[in-house]
Amino acid sequence: ILCCVTTGKKLDMNQVAIEEEWMRLEEEEESNVNPRKKLRLTKEQSRLLEESFRKNHTLNPKQKECLAMQLKLRQRQVEVWFQNRRARSKLKQTEMECEYLKRWFGSLTEQNRRLQREVEDLRALKVGPPTVLSPHSSKPLPASTLSMCPQCERITTNATAAVAVDKHANAAVTLSPKV
Numbered sequence: 001i002l003c004c005v006t007t008g009k010k011l012d013m014n015q016v017a018i019e020e021e022w023m024r025l026e027e028e029e030e031s032n033v034n035p036r037k038k039l040r041l042t043k044e045q046s047r048l049l050e051e052s053f054r055k056n057h058t059l060n061p062k063q064k065e066c067l068a069m070q071l072k073l074r075q076r077q078v079e080v081w082f083q084n085r086r087a088r089s090k091l092k093q094t095e096m097e098c099e100y101l102k103r104w105f106g107s108l109t110e111q112n113r114r115l116q117r118e119v120e121d122l123r124a125l126k127v128g129p130p131t132v133l134s135p136h137s138s139k140p141l142p143a144s145t146l147s148m149c150p151q152c153e154r155i156t157t158n159a160t161a162a163v164a165v166d167k168h169a170n171a172a173v174t175l176s177p178k179v
Contacts, residue, residue, distance in 0.1 A: 041081075045071045049078070053085050 041049070052059070052067055059067065059082060061075075068075045 039073075039077055039081075045073070049081055049085070053082065057086055057089070058082065 048067070048071060052063075056063070059078070064075050064078050068078045071078065
């Protein structure tokens, strides 16, 4: 024997239900004239549920039964309240993490902009290849045209480097006979 959920009538499995009866039951379920009322808790019930939730986010069956009796609710109502409360708690935590990440993202974005401006400023200050002031004149010379004499360690331009090498070669030749 089964009990029909919508009508509360007991139905025998061995008895063949007529088609019209099933259709009428389906229509009643679809129209659902009096939907279930939302559970309204008293302030005391809410306080006790919140207090229990602070102690433990999940209840074992014994705790659920005890709390349901204390609040004069069904165990399923207590169970659903705890499920909903856990969902709200998780949502609140997610919102807080999202807010934190948004602030952090904003901070990193601002830092990135500042660093990009700094790079642009440094690139704007960079002027061509490096230059060195000539010891013979006040004109700067490009570093790529300079060379150092290995013997006297004087910095010279490529044009004067050949002359300097010749001077050292002649000096070596003139010193050779004396040695």
